[in-house]
Amino acid sequence: MSTKDLAQHPLSELRQDICFSDYCCVNEKPAKELVEDDKSEDEDVVINAWFGPSGMISPLHYDPKHNLLAQVVGSKYIRLYGEDQTPLVYPHEGTVLFNTSQVDVEHPDLKQFPEFGKARFIECILGAGEMLYIPPRCWHFVKSLTLSFSVSFWWC
Secondary structure, eight states: OOOSOOOOEEOSTTGGGOOOOGGGGOOOSOHHHHHHOOSOHHHHOEEEEEEEOTTOEEEEEOOSSEEEEEEEESEEEEEEEOGGGGGGSOBOOSSTTTTBBSSOTTSOOTTTSGGGGGOOOEEEEEETTOEEEEOTTOEEEEEESSSEEEEEEEEO
């Protein structure tokens, strides 16, 4: 069984079965911009599904948007590092992976990445029926502890 990162999958047929949380309406845009924006709230929110077996890993990375991760089935271990920890998590430089750490969180090579051991983090287990808000540019590592299905909502 592979434990490589599972890419997100856009929802099509299931879309009508998923409702937006009011939390996705929280926005950093000034009120004037929201009124002038001709897009509906639904168009501003990107929804992705994440499905995979126990042991599936999403390596340490950050997303540029607000993220509300809803766990539907199973459970996931999640480790969060604040944006201020960026120098300590060794992001890839000068590549398309600039938002992904070079460090294997579960088996860090502290000789190659000595500052990683100093990085502060918080961790949790996200269970079925629970949601976790992940701010933009907050580094996160995710590992499925069981067969897992999650839905993420990304918005600006």
